[in-house]
Amino acid sequence: MDLEQTIAALLSKNEQLGQENDHLKLMLNVVKENRDLRARMQSFNNDNLDDVTACSPSGRKPSSLWQTTIDEGHFGKDLKQTKSKQEPRTSSPTDFNSFIQSSVHTDTSEKAKSLASPDRLLGEIAYQLDRRILSYVFQGHKRLYGFTLLNIPGKIVEVSTHPLTGMVDEGYRLHLTQRYADLMERLTQLGYETTLHPPFTEFIVNAYGILKERPGEYSPQAMDYNNPVLLRRLIVTTAPGKLQKDLLLVLTCLCNMAEKDRKPLLLW
Known part of the structure; x- marks a missing residue:
């Protein structure tokens, strides 16, 4: 009986560890996706800046304020809306x-x-x-x-x-x-x-x-x-x-x- 209980406990523990391992893998994928998204956003912004520079009579890049406007115009609104909807309510004690x-x-x-x-x-x-x-x-x-x-x-x-x-x-x-x-x-x-x-x-x-x-x-x-x-x-x-x-x-x-x-x- 003791041996059966030990085996059952080990199997339960193994299942728990397997679930936690899957959870960690999921979190790793989330971080990777987040980094990829930021890289794509940066690439998009650089392409836009290159286009504007090519069309500018002076040939100079636009100011940092203008660049920020591009970022916010294309991505800021969606990101803020997503975060406001997904923001979890913390269960932290008071x-x-x-x-x-x-x-x-x-x-x-x-x-x-x-x-x-x-x-x-x-x-x-x-x-x-x-x-x-x-x-x-x-x-x-x-x-x-x-x-x-x-x-x-x-x-x-x-x-x-x-x-x-x-x-x-x-x-x-x-x-x-x-x-x-x-x-x-x-x-x-x-x-x-x-x-x-x-x-x-x-x-x-x-x-x-x-x-x-x-x-x-x-x-x-x-x-x-x-x-x-x-x-x-x-x-x-x-x-x-x-x-x-x-x-x-x-x-x-x-x-x-x-x-x-x-x-x-x-x-x-």
């Missing part, structure tokens, strides 16, 4: 109202669009949550090279085992295991899934990258990056629709951890 209201900036679509490297900022949000989780679990370790959310259990075993003698520090292993379990329980209450969101954030980082330059500690850019309302608007206006729900969940978890440790939203 426990973070005080945290969000403490932000010094207001939520505006135009300000979100003006943020530097918006695509990379999506990757940075995912990356920041990953590092935040790892830093919380392995609090005494300054260097986390080779640590990922997917290998936390193995790393707990590794760091609690003496590299030369092989002796296990049972107390330390229990301490790390408990910190990990407590954090996952807290994030799970927000909607975080331990089998889905670790590979999801890794996928987002690989797809979009992270910010190349760190903003100054007290610069306006740093304040924008630490504004959760502005980051939420960025996700809604920049990310493909099928990725928005999970990205908003990632941001909610990041807000929760920032509120608990009383540190800025994005840490460098």
